[in-house]
Amino acid sequence: MNRELGGYDVVWLEVGQEKCINLPCRKLKNKLLGKKIRGVRNRGKWVVADLDSHELAFNLGMGGELLLHRGGTSLPESHFSFQLSGGQGISLTFYWFGHVHLINKNDIAEHPIGQLGPQPLEEDLTMKRFVSLFAGRRGRLKNFLLNQKNIAGIGNAYIHDILFLARIHPLQDIRLLQDEDLWLLYGAIERVLRSSLEMGGLAFEKDLYGQHGGYGRDFFRVAYRDGSPCPACGNEIKKIKTGRNSSYICNSCQSLKN
Ligand SMILES: [Zn+2]
Known part of the structure; x- marks a missing residue:
C-alpha cells in the first residue's frame, strides 16, 4: 500500500x-x-x-x-x-x-x-525483546497474545495454529512458561504470519485490489478443524471454550502445564 x-x-x-x-x-x-x-x-x-x-x-x-x-x-x-x-x-x-x-x-x-505493542515480523521485535515482554506478567497466554497492547497484529484467525505449532495450551498461565516455550512461540508466530503474508493474507479478507488472500482453510492446521485428526499425532482436534471465545486445540500436543 x-x-x-x-x-x-x-x-x-x-x-x-x-x-x-x-x-x-x-x-x-x-x-x-x-x-x-x-x-x-x-x-x-x-x-x-x-x-x-x-x-x-x-x-x-x-x-x-x-x-x-x-x-x-x-x-x-x-x-x-x-x-x-x-x-x-x-x-x-x-x-x-x-x-x-x-x-x-x-x-x-x-x-x-x-x-500498541511491537509488531511481529518487524525488525524491532527480536526474539530477545519478545521474551522480555513476558517478564513479570501473569494471566492466560491466549489473552496475552491477542491484547494489542502487548503485541500488535496477531489476529483471532491465526492464534490457534500459532499455539498448536508452539505446543502450548491457550489457557496456559504465562508465569509457567520457560524460555524454550517462548522461543518456540516466537518461531510459530513468525511462521504462521509469514506464510499468510506470502499468500496475500486471509482468504476471507480482500486486498487493495479487491482480491481475496490465499490463506484459508486448506492451510489451517487445527483452526476451525474440530473433529478432524491432528496433523501431528492424529488425535481428534477439539473446539473448547476459552473465556468469551473458542479455541481449537489438540489435547495431546498442547497439554496444560501446572
Ligand atoms: Zn496432536
Missing part, C-alpha cells in the same frame, strides 16, 4: 459516514486536503498513513474493504473515500462500523495506535 499511496497529495475527500471520523467533517477536510502522504504502514488492526504533522489511521472494525481505484471519485456506498494527486483513490466500506482518525503527532501517545 505504501507503493500505491506514498508520495502523493490528498486532493479530494468525501465522508459518507460522519460517525466514523474523529473530527468534524469540515475540520478534517481543512487539515487533510493538500497534504502529502509520506508512507503507509500497518499497526495492529490499523492502517496508518504518515503525513507531515499528522497520522491518518483507518480501522475496518469488524471487517470491511479498503479498495484502490483509478480515476473517478468514490465507489458507491463507501463510508470514506479520498483521491490523490496521482489520480488514484481509496474507498473504505465498513461491514459494520469502522474508524478514520486524523491524529496530531503530538497526541499520538494518547491514541490507541500510540499504545
Whole structure:
C-alpha cells in the first residue's frame, strides 16, 4: 500500500459516514486536503498513513474493504473515500462500523495506535525483546497474545495454529512458561504470519485490489478443524471454550502445564 499511496497529495475527500471520523467533517477536510502522504504502514488492526504533522489511521472494525481505484471519485456506498494527486483513490466500506482518525503527532501517545505493542515480523521485535515482554506478567497466554497492547497484529484467525505449532495450551498461565516455550512461540508466530503474508493474507479478507488472500482453510492446521485428526499425532482436534471465545486445540500436543 505504501507503493500505491506514498508520495502523493490528498486532493479530494468525501465522508459518507460522519460517525466514523474523529473530527468534524469540515475540520478534517481543512487539515487533510493538500497534504502529502509520506508512507503507509500497518499497526495492529490499523492502517496508518504518515503525513507531515499528522497520522491518518483507518480501522475496518469488524471487517470491511479498503479498495484502490483509478480515476473517478468514490465507489458507491463507501463510508470514506479520498483521491490523490496521482489520480488514484481509496474507498473504505465498513461491514459494520469502522474508524478514520486524523491524529496530531503530538497526541499520538494518547491514541490507541500510540499504545500498541511491537509488531511481529518487524525488525524491532527480536526474539530477545519478545521474551522480555513476558517478564513479570501473569494471566492466560491466549489473552496475552491477542491484547494489542502487548503485541500488535496477531489476529483471532491465526492464534490457534500459532499455539498448536508452539505446543502450548491457550489457557496456559504465562508465569509457567520457560524460555524454550517462548522461543518456540516466537518461531510459530513468525511462521504462521509469514506464510499468510506470502499468500496475500486471509482468504476471507480482500486486498487493495479487491482480491481475496490465499490463506484459508486448506492451510489451517487445527483452526476451525474440530473433529478432524491432528496433523501431528492424529488425535481428534477439539473446539473448547476459552473465556468469551473458542479455541481449537489438540489435547495431546498442547497439554496444560501446572
Ligand atoms: Zn496432536
